Amino acid sequence: MIWNEVKECMSRDEMRELQGRRLHKVVDYVYHHTPFYRRKLQEMDITPDDIRTVEDIVKLPFTTKQDLRDNYPFGLQAAPQSEIIRIHASSGTTGNPTIVGYTRKDIGVWSECMARCLTSYGVGRGDIFSVAYGYGLFTGGLGVHYGVETLGAAVVPASTGNTEKHVRLLKDLGVTGIACTPSYALHLAETMEKMGVSRDETKLRVGAFGAEPWTENMRKEIEERLGIKAFNLYGLSEIMGPCVSYECSAQHNSHINEDHYLPEIVDPVTLEPLPYGQQGELVFTTLTKEGMPLLRYRTRDLTSLEDTPCSCGRTSVKMTKIVGRSDDMLIIRGINVFPSQVESVLLSMPECAPRYLLVVDRQDNLDTLTVQVEVRQEYFDQGFDTLTPITELEKKISARLKSVLSISAKVQVKAPNSLERSEGKSKFVIDNRNIR
Ligand code: ADP
Ligand code: ZN
Numbered sequence: 001m002i003w004n005e006v007k008e009c010m011s012r013d014e015m016r017e018l019q020g021r022r023l024h025k026v027v028d029y030v031y032h033h034t035p036f037y038r039r040k041l042q043e044m045d046i047t048p049d050d051i052r053t054v055e056d057i058v059k060l061p062f063t064t065k066q067d068l069r070d071n072y073p074f075g076l077q078a079a080p081q082s083e084i085i086r087i088h089a090s091s092g093t094t095g096n097p098t099i100v101g102y103t104r105k106d107i108g109v110w111s112e113c114m115a116r117c118l119t120s121y122g123v124g125r126g127d128i129f130s131v132a133y134g135y136g137l138f139t140g141g142l143g144v145h146y147g148v149e150t151l152g153a154a155v156v157p158a159s160t161g162n163t164e165k166h167v168r169l170l171k172d173l174g175v176t177g178i179a180c181t182p183s184y185a186l187h188l189a190e191t192m193e194k195m196g197v198s199r200d201e202t203k204l205r206v207g208a209f210g211a212e213p214w215t216e217n218m219r220k221e222i223e224e225r226l227g228i229k230a231f232n233l234y235g236l237s238e239i240m241g242p243c244v245s246y247e248c249s250a251q252h253n254s255h256i257n258e259d260h261y262l263p264e265i266v267d268p269v270t271l272e273p274l275p276y277g278q279q280g281e282l283v284f285t286t287l288t289k290e291g292m293p294l295l296r297y298r299t300r301d302l303t304s305l306e307d308t309p310c311s312c313g314r315t316s317v318k319m320t321k322i323v324g325r326s327d328d329m330l331i332i333r334g335i336n337v338f339p340s341q342v343e344s345v346l347l348s349m350p351e352c353a354p355r356y357l358l359v360v361d362r363q364d365n366l367d368t369l370t371v372q373v374e375v376r377q378e379y380f381d382q383g384f385d386t387l388t389p390i391t392e393l394e395k396k397i398s399a400r401l402k403s404v405l406s407i408s409a410k411v412q413v414k415a416p417n418s419l420e421r422s423e424g425k426s427k428f429v430i431d432n433r434n435i436r
Helices: 012-033 035-043 054-059 065-070 104-120 139-151 163-173 182-195 216-226 339-347 377-384 387-405
Strands: 084-089 099-103 128-131 154-156 177-180 206-210 229-236 241-246 254-256 261-266 280-286 297-303 330-332 335-337 352-363 366-375 410-414 429-431
Touching: 012 035, 012 054, 012 261, 012 280, 054 261, 084 104, 084 139, 099 104, 104 139, 104 241, 128 139, 128 163, 139 154, 139 229, 139 241, 163 182, 177 182, 182 206, 182 216, 182 366, 206 216, 206 241, 216 229, 229 254, 330 352, 335 339, 339 352, 339 366, 339 387, 366 387, 387 410
Parallel strands: 128 154, 128 177, 177 206, 206 229, 352 429, 366 410
Antiparallel strands: 084 099, 229 241, 241 254, 261 280, 280 297, 330 335, 352 366
């Protein structure tokens, strides 16, 4: 089944023509509604009339997360506040979060794109679909929720947390589909096993997983333990939220809703556009968004694009699995964490030396973060080698990290010069999750 055959199956030429028209329109719109873009375009001596086809996109400026932070909270919003009906924020938590405002039309487009994803997974009317992404500022919960309603299936807004209750609901209500992070899916499987609920006691048959990278091995494990087909769902709040791309029955790479989100791959260093098939940084231009349209937004996600015909009949470009990021951002329990955020917390404390190591692990399918930090010599000399004050310092650092990052980290305070020194570039992060 295909939700919108016209848009998902149009010829490549028709798509490029549509994208060209929409690109001109969005550039014209931001030129007249977003002072930030008007200034940038004027500096580059570009007017909306210079942008007529998709090929013209290379003339446009890039947008970064830093631009959004610098213009916090509403600086890149194009629609007047009276037209905004929803506000989300990205989970990155230091400094200024990224705020995204949506108009009624934006919510409609988002819901339609999400309905396309769900249809592609084989979800339809009659299904009972549980959304176990967090509801709230995070786009995962409400984004998928509206898609399920648009599709006409019954949505169970389970959200995250209280996994045992969720397992009972899955069983009692005969839930057939679920959306959550892949690591939460495995946690759910584990909880079911602990509760003695076998996969055959549920009617689960399909799952939509994303918001963090996952491997083919994780897919196999989820499919096996929950007895379902597991599909990829990709998105980011700056562009819309979950729905930007989705897997189909081929379960190989993800179709992009490219009539709304125009993808490009660029070299992350030179920013030169790269052809299909080559790996680089994924960049999106929103073609229809009203609330906060973005030109050439750098996702920092590394992937490649392919436009070979797909067995499902869709003609849209596909993106391959995300293989990494062009910045050092970590996604821990679905929350964006930059090592520099941890560093700034540590350096704000006089006891800490600027020597630290972040160790990310996955235990019982949930991510854990351990922060090891060396104490400064002068504090150490004052008796910090006795146990009690160290525990207190660890607690203090942990509390401060929690308030800045919104996630709990285990803190281990170390003696001066005890963390391994490496030749050349220091290693600040060890990620043991093995998710690439
Ligand atoms: P949040 O929604 O957590 O506030 P973002 O919207 O910024 O934060 O998160 C989007 C990022 O999450 C993407 O840029 C990508 O790195 C990652 N992501 C989302 N979905 C997937 C997926 N299916 N596979 C791999 N990474 C994903
Ligand atoms: Zn397909």
